[in-house]
Amino acid sequence: MNPSGVYVAVDPVPGTLLINLGDIATAWSNGRFRNVQHRVQCKEATIRISIASFLLAGGEEVEAPPELVDSEHPRLYVPFTYEDYRKLRLATKLQAGEALELKRIES
Numbered sequence: 001m002n003p004s005g006v007y008v009a010v011d012p013v014p015g016t017l018l019i020n021l022g023d024i025a026t027a028w029s030n031g032r033f034r035n036v037q038h039r040v041q042c043k044e045a046t047i048r049i050s051i052a053s054f055l056l057a058g059g060e061e062v063e064a065p066p067e068l069v070d071s072e073h074p075r076l077y078v079p080f081t082y083e084d085y086r087k088l089r090l091a092t093k094l095q096a097g098e099a100l101e102l103k104r105i106e107s
Helices: 023-028 082-092
Strands: none
16 A cells, blocks of 8 residues: 555566565564555466465563664664553554554654
């Protein structure tokens, strides 16, 4: 989806792997990897393999490592646990990306 809220068509490339990352990866990478709002529409009946995998941070804080924070890339998000973030998403009913903005450090 582009910033205007319009879904962008992406033609599949045979033999490739597409990976969508979520909010936690965005925070871990200090914004270098971005989550995307997406949907899948098949243009034709064909074989397609989809695998959903969710990785959790356990009880540890989600925080960008020092190697990804410097004067050109200041820390973007306050540290948080996955459980706190899950509760925030449920309480606010915000979509992916929207809730993460509540964790952004104001500059």
